Amino acid sequence: MKIEGSVALVTGANRGIGEIFVRELLRRGAKKVYAGARDIASLGAVVTNDRRIVPLEVDVTNPDQVDGAVATAQDLTLLINNAGMAGWQGVLSAPDVKIARDEMEVNYFGVLLMSRAFAPILAANGGGAIVNILSMLSLVTLPAAGTYSASKAAALALTRSLRAELKHRGTAVIATLPVQVETAMGQPLPEPRLKPEEVVLDTLDGVERGTAEVFPGALTRNVAEAFEASPKAVQAQLSEMLPAMGGSVANSGFL
Template sequence: MDLSTSTVLVTGANRGFGRALAAELLSRGATVYAGARNPDQVDLPGAKPIALDITDSTSVAAAAEAIGDVTILVNNAGSSTGADLLAADLNNIRLEMDTHYFGTLSMVRAFAPKIAANGGGTILNILSGLSWVSFPELGAYCAAKSAEWSLTNTLRLQLADQGIRVSGLHVGYMDTDMVRAVDGPKSDPADIARIAVDGIATGAYEILADNAARQAQAALAGGVSALYPQLP
């Protein structure tokens, strides 16, 4: 795919990984719309800010009406409430599903017809190594990302004959505000953004951006004992 002739919408582009993605796409000549709940927070030169809350159907519809020339959609906007499935407020668990699953689905339903009408293109969903392995302390996030992975697989099949390639990026921890309190190795968002955009350019269906994602995927073949060796 020639990114220099592409028009891209990146959700959650005002900070963190979304901002890094938008910057990388701009560096390759793409036209980039930077979606954010508060577009005034978008400070990336060259990006076109647009108001967008992916959990609000009215906001999603307005964005789709405003920017009909999109050929690449990057579903990056996310949340992380740290909700435990058994103990946390159900509203926090619902927020994770509303953002990662229903929000992503709403964006695809709104923009896939636009992408198809523009001759086809790519949808990239930002997933996680936690799509494949769950931690109790992040149970709601893991469940939502797992659901988003399933959504990605289904939409990949449904949209293929419309000339739309649906891809998923799996990555471990990145050095962003979302995981500031997490100890352990974290990737540079700019490095992961380059890997992600390379994947878009080459048409990859699945992008494993780091060792954490590769290890999580490999453990799937080993079943429960490989994923959760702590179980008796």
């Protein structure tokens, strides 16, 4: 699909990758961009004098707010499920399972709720596209971020199922799988890190080309090539990166 003339909704638009998505969508000629955030006040500088930006309060884990977003964005043609969270903890070293549940709620169930809610809207408006911002940890497991890895793996399985189910409706479903990114959420991870702009530019290029799974930036592509050559070797390397007791992140390179 073409970005020019589209109507997009970006969740988690208040900072990082989400904020860059809003800017780049407008630069590419989007007709309207719904900037979604749990707290509209947090959008701050994202909401400019550009009338094409529509602030939208939406917590992707709250079914009532998701329904409210659907009621508002009836003209949607492009859904970007960008909202995410990471606790950076191991499976056993974490003090409890609260963070694991939160990660699954946002990273998996949030994507599921938003996609189910907007699929009929997209179909009615000609098909459009759903973009899910995932991670290379959808494909490999980093024990230092074990519960996050699990939530992103679940989200990739969901994305592939959505792609199959929505094909007959003309809705493209794209997964973006970056390594570590220079955002507030990515700060615990080591350098080098991708720039958010790399993720956004390559993702939107992928949308326009109809690419099913995007590996944005040279850093991600290098890892993806290594994974394609030997998935077991990459997983074996990551399996050595264990969490410290108490759930802190060990040295890793895969967000």
